[in-house]
Structure formats: C-alpha cells, structure tokens
Amino acid sequence: MLYINIENMQRYEIGVNMKVAVPIWNGRVSPVFDTAGNFLVIDFDKGREISRETVAVPELQIFQRCRKLRELGIEIIICGAISNPALSAVCAEGIRVIPWRRGDIVGVVASFLTGALPSNRFMMPGCRGRGRRIRRGWIGRMGRGPMRGGRRR
Amino acid sequence: MSEAEKYADIILDSIAEGVFTVDLNWRITSFNSAAERITGIPREEAIGKICAEVFKATICESACALRKTIQTGEPIVNMEVTILRVDGEPVPVSISTAILKDKDGNVIGGVETFRDLSEVKELRKELKEKHSFEDIVSKNSRMLELFNILPDVAESESTVLIEGESGTGKELFAKAIHNLSPRRNGPMITVNCGALPENLLEAELFGYKAGAFTDARKDKPGRFELAAGGTIFLDEIGELSPAMQVKLLRVLQERTFEPLGGTESVKADVRVIAATNQNLDELVKKGRFRQDLFYRINVVRLKLPPLRERKEDIPLLVDHFIEKFNRLKGKGIRTVSPDVMFALMNHNFPGNVRELENIIEHAFVLCQGDTIRINHLPDYLRPKQGAEKMISTARNLEEVEARYIEEVLRRNNYNRSAAARELGIHKTTLWRKVKKLGIKLPSMDGRTRKERLKD
Numbered sequence: 001m002l003y004i005n006i007e008n009m010q011r012y013e014i015g016v017n018m019k020v021a022v023p024i025w026n027g028r029v030s031p032v033f034d035t036a037g038n039f040l041v042i043d044f045d046k047g048r049e050i051s052r053e054t055v056a057v058p059e060l061q062i063f064q065r066c067r068k069l070r071e072l073g074i075e076i077i078i079c080g081a082i083s084n085p086a087l088s089a090v091c092a093e094g095i096r097v098i099p100w101r102r103g104d105i106v107g108v109v110a111s112f113l114t115g116a117l118p119s120n121r122f123m124m125p126g127c128r129g130r131g132r133r134i135r136r137g138w139i140g141r142m143g144r145g146p147m148r149g150g151r152r153r
Numbered sequence: 154m155s156e157a158e159k160y161a162d163i164i165l166d167s168i169a170e171g172v173f174t175v176d177l178n179w180r181i182t183s184f185n186s187a188a189e190r191i192t193g194i195p196r197e198e199a200i201g202k203i204c205a206e207v208f209k210a211t212i213c214e215s216a217c218a219l220r221k222t223i224q225t226g227e228p229i230v231n232m233e234v235t236i237l238r239v240d241g242e243p244v245p246v247s248i249s250t251a252i253l254k255d256k257d258g259n260v261i262g263g264v265e266t267f268r269d270l271s272e273v274k275e276l277r278k279e280l281k282e283k284h285s286f287e288d289i290v291s292k293n294s295r296m297l298e299l300f301n302i303l304p305d306v307a308e309s310e311s312t313v314l315i316e317g318e319s320g321t322g323k324e325l326f327a328k329a330i331h332n333l334s335p336r337r338n339g340p341m342i343t344v345n346c347g348a349l350p351e352n353l354l355e356a357e358l359f360g361y362k363a364g365a366f367t368d369a370r371k372d373k374p375g376r377f378e379l380a381a382g383g384t385i386f387l388d389e390i391g392e393l394s395p396a397m398q399v400k401l402l403r404v405l406q407e408r409t410f411e412p413l414g415g416t417e418s419v420k421a422d423v424r425v426i427a428a429t430n431q432n433l434d435e436l437v438k439k440g441r442f443r444q445d446l447f448y449r450i451n452v453v454r455l456k457l458p459p460l461r462e463r464k465e466d467i468p469l470l471v472d473h474f475i476e477k478f479n480r481l482k483g484k485g486i487r488t489v490s491p492d493v494m495f496a497l498m499n500h501n502f503p504g505n506v507r508e509l510e511n512i513i514e515h516a517f518v519l520c521q522g523d524t525i526r527i528n529h530l531p532d533y534l535r536p537k538q539g540a541e542k543m544i545s546t547a548r549n550l551e552e553v554e555a556r557y558i559e560e561v562l563r564r565n566n567y568n569r570s571a572a573a574r575e576l577g578i579h580k581t582t583l584w585r586k587v588k589k590l591g592i593k594l595p596s597m598d599g600r601t602r603k604e605r606l607k608d
Contacts, residue, residue, distance in 0.1 A: 025205075025214050028203075030214055031203075031205040031206045031209050031213055031214070032205075032209050032210070032211060032213060032214065032237060034211060034237075035211045035212075035213075035214060035215065036214060037214060037215065060485055061483055061484060061485040063483045064483055080206065080209070081209040081237040081241075082237070082241065083237055083241055083242070083243045084240075084241040084242060084243075085243075087241060100239075102203075102206045124206055124209075124239075125194050125198040125199055125202050125206060125207050126192070126193055126194035126195065126198050126199075126207075126239040127239055
C-alpha cells in the first residue's frame with residue numbers, strides 16, 4: 001500500500017480506488033479554483049494511475065460547482081487559490097482539498113504520489129509555511145473518518 | 154540603479170494603488186508596496202512568478218484584462234473584479250491596464266494597477282441596510298416614517314390596525330411589530346379571517362372541547378390560546394361576519410373567551426394586530442362593520458402605501474428578490490436589463506410587492522444567463538409588438554406623430570374626445586393635427602350620439 005506523507009505528521013493510505021481532480025489551465029494548476037473551467041480527473045487504483053481525462057466544469061455558482069464535482073466522484077482536489085466560502089462548500093461535500101498549490105500538472109501529480117506535495121516548491125507565492133492552512137484542507141472530510149479502505153498509522 | 158529609477162520606485166511605493174508589471178511571458182517584473190499589501194504577497198515572492206498565480210483574479214483564466222489589452226492595444230479602465238488574498242478572502246478590486254513599450258515602441262509587456270474596493274463595498278452594503286428594516290425593503294419616505302415609529306408601537310402592546318392593498322407587506326409589518334415587542338419570544342399566530350366560513354372560524358379562533366359538535370373527539374385549543382404570551386395577527390378583519398365581530402369585540406374588551414362547547418372562560422393573554430385591504434371607515438358607514446369594534450382595533454393605525462406610490466423602491470426590491478431567489482435556487486443572476494427595469498417602473502402593480510416577487514420568480518425559471526431580459530417576463534408586462542415596430546420604421550418626427558395619433562384614435566374607436574384625452578391635448582388641437590398630418594378618418598367615427606347631435 002502506498003502512503004502519502006502530509007506535512008510529516010500524518011500518513012494516509014491511498015484507498016483501493018480513488019479519484020483526484022486538479023483544475024487545469026495551460027498545462028498548470030489553475031490559479032483560482034472558483035472559476036477554473038476545466039479539471040483533470042485522474043483515476044487511481046492502489047497508487048497507480050489507470051485513467052485520466054479532462055472534464056469541463058463551466059458552473060460558476062459554488063454550490064452547482066460542488067455538486068458537479070461530487071457527481072464526478074471526486075475524492076481529492078489539488079488546487080491553487082480557493083476562496084474560503086468555496087473551501088467550506090467543497091469540504092462540506094466530503095471532498096478533501098489540498099489548496100494553494102501551483103506548478104505544471106505533470107510535476108504536481110507525480111509529487112502528490114510520492115508524498116512530496118507539502119514541499120515549498122509547489123506552494124503558491126505568499127503561502128510558504130502554511131502548516132495550519134494545509135491541515136484545515138485535509139481535515140476537510142469533516143469527521144467522516146479516514147479515507148475509504150485506509151488505515152491511519 | 155539610476156537616480157530616476159530609484160525615484161520611480163519611491164513614487165510607486167507611496168501610492169495607495171497596487172501596481173505591477175509583466176513581461177511577454179506573463180512573469181511579474183515589478184510589484185509595488187500597495188500590491189504587496191492588498192494581495193498579501195511579499196515582493197520577493199511575486200517577482201518572476203506567473204502573474205495569475207500571484208494576482209489570482211476570477212478573470213485570470215477566462216478574461217484576463219492584461220491579455221486583452223496586449224492583444225487589442227486598448228487599455229482597460231476601472232473594471233471591477235475579485236481577487237483571492239492569501240488567506241482565502243475574496244477582495245473586490247478595480248483594475249486598469251496599459252501596454253508597456255520600450256523607447257523604440259516595441260511592446261515589452263503590460264502594467265496593471267488595482268484599487269482595493271473593500272471599503273466602498275462595505276459602504277454600499279451599509280447603504281443598502283439603511284433601506285432594510287426587519288426584512289422590509291424601502292427607501293420611500295412614508296415607509297421610513299413607519300419604520301421610525303414601529304419600535305414604539307411594538308413596545309406599547311396596544312392593538313394595531315394595518316391597512317393596505319393586498320401584497321403590500323401587512324404580514325411583514327405585523328411580524329416586525331411582534332419581533333420588536335416585549336412578546337418577541339412568544340408565538341405569533343396568523344389567522345386569515347376571510348379564508349374560513351364563519352362556523353369553522355369560530356372553532357379555529359376559540360377552540361373547542363370534546364363533544365362540542367360531531368367530529369369533536371377531543372379538546373382542541375383555539376388560535377387565541379395558541380398565541381398565549383405572544384401575538385395574534387388577524388388578517389382580512391373586514392371579512393368577519395357580524396356575529397363574529399360581536400364575539401371578537403367581547404374578547405378585546407374582557408380579555409377572555411369561551412371555547413365552543415365549554416363553559417369556562419379562558420384568559421386571552423395576547424396582543425392583537427389586525428389587517429385589512431378594505432376601507433374600514435366605509436364599511437362602518439355602510440353598517441357592515443361594527444363601530445365599537447372598529448374603535449377597539451383602531452388604537453394605532455398604520456397605512457401602507459401601495460407599490461405604485463413608491464416606485465423608487467422597485468429597483469431595491471428587484472435586487473432583494475434576485476438575492477433571495479439566487480440563494481434559494483442556487484443561481485447566479487446578477488441584474489435586470491434596462492428595458493426590464495423600464496417595464497417594471499411603468500407598471501401599475503395591482504398586486505403590489507407580491508406581484509413583483511412573482512414576476513421575478515417567473516423570470517428565474519426562464520433566465521439561464523446572469524441578466525433577466527424582457528422575454529423572461531410574463532406576457533402582460535411586455536410592450537405591444539405592433540406599436541414598437543410602427544414607431545421604429547417611421548421616417549421622420551412627423552410620421553412618428555402621425556402614426557402615434559392614428560394608433561391612439563384606433564384604440565379609442567376613433568372617438569375624438571377620448572383620443573384627445575389620452576393624448577393629453579385639446580380636441581381642437583387633435584383636429585388640427587389630423588388635418589395637417591393628413592390622417593385618414595373613417596366616415597363613421599366613434600363620436601357618441603350626443604356629440605354627433607351637437608355638430
């Protein structure tokens with residue numbers, strides 16, 4: 001089982017099957033989640049990518065946007081800047097969020113898999129050392145427990 | 154760095170507007186102090202980064218202002234957008250852009266300035282709230298006067314009579330009075346006196362004991378009892394039958410009532426607010442409403458103006474309903490088009506605010522974009538097609554006048570008095586214009602027999 005290391009404090013196991021979405025723009029993580037037009041949706045199985053596709057998300061109204069993401073079965077979102085209201089809404093849908101990331105998609109996804117995402121290299125300007133902020137994004141599951149099929153060490 | 158460059162930096166760092174420049178690869182090449190302050194990003198972290206990842210505006214992806222300016226060569230001035238600060242808070246800003254050229258005139262990038270609008274937005278919101286009172290929206294002076302006296306009226310516990318056409322917000326006012334009164338933590342019970350037949354109304358208001366009539370299997374408390382400790386709102390009080398009026402008068406006088414089939418009196422610990430869309434004075438004069446009851450209710454009398462007498466509230470109410478339905482239906486409608494506002498401002502609103510609310514709700518069903526347009530409105534609000542076309546194809550002012558006079562005449566069956574009245578001119582003026590413009594009249598015109606006999 002593959003583990004993702006989050007800020008050196010908690011380890012989460014990637015579940016049997018997991019869908020990760022990253023808002024994408026010009027081959028990079030889209031800078032603003034709230035208005036991103038397209039999401040790259042990657043299907044993982046036991047830590048290995050089985051498929052990826054780009055899905056258009058034209059909905060701008062935050063609740064409609066969250067509903068669309070939920071319907072797509074997204075469990076984790078890696079994104080750039082996200083407004084507080086949007087972050088609350090997405091977390092309320094049970095989707096985990098890794099926010100304030102930037103960089104080219106290939107690098108970001110590869111890092112996510114090796115657990116290197118907390119590294120400052122992928123943080124947006126002005127967001128270094130945001131320990132507390134990241135944690136809030138992770139606790140986004142709102143008490144629904146660890147990821148499906150996961151075992152917290 | 155040369156003296157001039159240092160001086161330029163000092164200037165840029167002293168102004169309140171954020172300023173940043175980008176090169177042709179969209180990398181930030183300069184970032185002033187105000188930009189640091191408004192975005193929350195230190196200069197060293199911004200320089201060299203892609204500007205969208207620093208500025209994080211809602212339009213970066215879809216409609217970047219700098220991108221448009223560099224492509225078209227046209228500067229953009231005072232565009233309102235929202236940016237995300239590093240703490241996740243959306244900040245409203247006003248942006249302006251310009252192209253950067255070197256001394257040979259080659260485009261080397263762009264410059265964007267932005268101003269924090271948070272304070273302006275707060276002030277605008279405060280202004281809007283000045284026009285809101287306990288869920289009632291208005292800036293009309295008569296309504297504001299009513300808002301002013303409501304707290305005292307509420308505090309006094311006296312019986313209140315609210316008069317106004319249907320749909321003017323009588324129940325909202327009753328609720329406001331209840332919420333401002335010492336009874337605010339008690340229940341507020343509404344009874345529509347016109348909705349129930351008399352015998353049922355009596356049972357509703359005063360309750361009944363088991364066995365009082367067939368089907369009365371157990372005791373049921375009446376509305377007066379349910380409202381104990383609170384307020385009872387009697388809507389359409391003019392609809393009460395004479396018998397009910399007597400009973401109600403007694404409750405107001407003695408502060409007790411008897412449930413049907415019961416012998417014991419129950420204390421009425423309620424504050425009474427009544428409402429009517431009829432003219433109670435007239436009803437009293439006609440003998441349809443008891444004078445003594447009228448005086449008991451009419452302790453404090455509030456008259457609500459109809460919507461057509463406070464047309465300045467229409468834009469406020471439109472905004473209020475758009476916000477309300479956006480929240481309820483999860484839509485993102487922002488505004489109405491100017492011709493919709495024109496149609497609304499020129500409408501009489503026999504159904505008052507409730508009619509306006511229904512119109513907006515109707516528009517919400519049809520509107521898919523972010524602006525409500527004329528075709529989203531119910532049929533009866535849309536201007537007549539024929540009239541529009543007629544006027545827009547006229548060749549000069551005289552022709553417009555001729556066609557319009559013709560239309561008005563036709564509408565009035567060629568009755569010249571009626572047409573003149575509608576046009577707001579004297580009969581002879583109309584006659585002169587008809588002659589001058591060469592308007593053809595049918596031989597059998599709409600003059601009434603009396604008039605025809607005259608000439």
